[in-house]
Amino acid sequence: MRRPKPDDLREWCYPFIYETRLTCDYEILTDELCCHIGVVLSMLPEEFADIRADLEQLQPLIYNLNGSVRGKHGIFEEDIEWLKARYTYYQQASEGRVTGFVLPRGPAPVPQLHLCRCIGKKIVRMLVRLEQEGRKFDETLPRFANVLANFFFVLTVAIKHRQGVTEVPYISINY
Template sequence: MRRKKPDDLREWCYPFIFETRLTCDYEILTDELCCHIGVVLSMLPEEFTDIREDLEQLQPLIYNLNGSVRGKHGIFEENIEWLKTRYTHYQQASEGRVTGFVLPRGPAPVPQLHLCRCTGKKIVRMLVRLEEAGIKFDEALPRFANVLANFFFVLTVAIKHRLEVAEVPYISINY
């Protein structure tokens, strides 16, 4: 039985919640990522003004990413280039700290940023699934989402560097 919009709007959390298409799942993932960033912002030390400004600029872009599959395209080349620039900024600031796999741990908001990174990967995977299902969207979306996941990782490294917290290497027995 297909669900339909209830008469009582208190029983309806999202206009597309009863869809069976993957588009709704994608939108929920991007919303989740935006919420994770809100958590990070609430935990970010006051002196990290550059990171705060970047995350505050990123939240609306993630909602633009959200609406870019169902609605009008909202992620553009200049957004990707801005994010790449910010990635490079943090990567250069903590150059050489990570040379292999590290365990996703550290003081707040580092673990929360690792959750952002994982959700970013889920968004990339969902875009793959949407494309596989025949949904058309601009190529900028997976490009932006991939840079986004990488950006969150480099932020974890930069924050731990500023806080003088060591990375904990992970040596894989699998690869």
């Protein structure tokens, strides 16, 4: 049963909140990611001006990602190329620091960026589910979301490298 729009709009937090399709869940995930980036920005030391600028540019792109499933398409090839270039910039700056799995820890905002990375993966998975549900969207969305999750990881490595924090390897007993 679909709930009706309440008479008192204070009892209605989002226009699609009672929808049963996964589109609303996807939009909430992308919104959550954008909020987490706001937390990271509030904790980012002043000496990380390049990271601050990239995250500030990324927030609107994540809201473009948000609206691209229900509304007009908003993630383009140039957005993916920009994000890949920024990924490469941070990866090259900390080349060789990570050669396997590492534990997601470190000084703030590293743990928060690891949470962003996890939400990025959830967004990719939600896009898989939306496609399975029959939703049509441009192929740039899952591509951008995958690069996004990887970008957050490389930021954690770059921040720890700049701060002289050692990565803690994780050796799996499972694989």
